[in-house]
Amino acid sequence: MKKQLLAVEGTLTPLSSKSHITYSCLVDEDPASLDMEFRYTPKVMEDPEASRLLIWEAIEKYEAAELVELRKAEWERYMPLQNLLTLSVDDPHGFRGSAHRHPSEQRHMLCEQEASPGFLAGPLPSGIWKITISVHCVVTPECTYQLIVHKGGQSRDLGSVRAAHAYTT
């Protein structure tokens, strides 16, 4: 039977960029599967003036001196700026995978026989599991996230994860 193991949410600001938030939760008996739902909002920064300032700042920091003015003039090609949060999982014995991808609503499953892309299928040992949200970038003034973990779910709908690949870098 499906049982909730973890349900958390939080609010991030740009100060949270380049940090990891790790949740530990007890998996107290070998479940048939683990099911993770993860979402955050907003995904993109809508404010054009705030975006321009951030883009110009990045151009000045990273672009070759002779290209800075050219790039600043075409700053809109870097729009929209996006928040990027990714999820990775460790079982009591070590790394079980990562979903480094761009959609802001994701669902991942781990079972003995199969796993969502990015994760490793195999036994789901009891003990303390860790789920890490890697905050690669928050550009918006606030970004809220929600993470829900179930165990024992029967769904094997891995296709929903694949269909969510809207973005690539």
Place this chain on the structure above:
Amino acid sequence: MIWVPFELHTHTPHSDGRHSLAEMCREAGRLGLQGIALTDHNTAAGLAEAEHIQQTTGVAVIPGMEWTTFYGHMLTLGAPYTEWRDLGPRDIHKGIRRVHEAGGIVGIAHPYTMGSPICTGCHWEYDITDWSDLDYIEVWHGMMPALRPYNWPALQLWDQLLNEGHRITATAGRDWHHSDLLGGAPAFTYIGLEHEEDRFSREKVVQAISHGRCYLSVGPRLHVEARLGGRAYFLGDCVDSSSNIGGEMSLRLQLDSSTASGNLGERVVVTKLILESNLGEITEIPWREDQSEAEHLVSIEGLRWLRVKAEGLMESSPIPLAMTNPIYVSSPPVPEPERAAV
């Protein structure tokens, strides 16, 4: 030695790629590639299907990852998953040690692309205190890499490191996320192996790249061999100059544009080969379309490294088409200082 074309920077849906490993390997075979490194962001989960896919497509799949961190993207090759999440901007040597201890090598991916928030963590910002810890640098990133401005400082960095005496390998990487033919031609990394079948050997591919036995090309195949004192030297080798101080080494240069495999059908014409070194540009060798070979003598006086660049026309535009890793020259022994009279 044969030169086997590889793509060393790829992604699948195990991170944010849009083609499956099977789709990518089929497309790789169509382009003339004989191997790829699977370098998904922060996971090696895609390797579970690699064995089956390399058997059915004939395209070798070498394990790797792209550490997609907050302070830079680092490619690993030949190692299983290695941990990156606990490293700050001054801890990269600890991370590199993990990869080396796991039998792999590391390279900086696209060191000078835009960083956050335009491309999060894409610009290399880790402190490197010992460059000899780095095995390679992706000097050519993306499609038509020689034309991308962010690759120019990568080449400058590489030159500077070579001039300082480091032996760091240059590689090309398409950063392959989907099979659409957008953005021109990719460059392949041609890896020097003893046998074609060696492409399936993680150890042999890693060893060849680590040694610098490779060249980068959007089309032409280059073969460069140096001879000195009756010995032959290939890319990445170090010529022993101790018994030939002030002598000349003979370079044998062979080039074949007709087998260009990464060019996706564009017509490629090589117009000249350029010999570049720690002493700057040594010479330009004009190349005729019907030419396949040349010999050239180079003085080893003051020479520490030498590489060959092929320039020419792609779609009628002049661009660098291929670039080798260096052949190195050892320093001559420093003469014993004369004993001062007491």
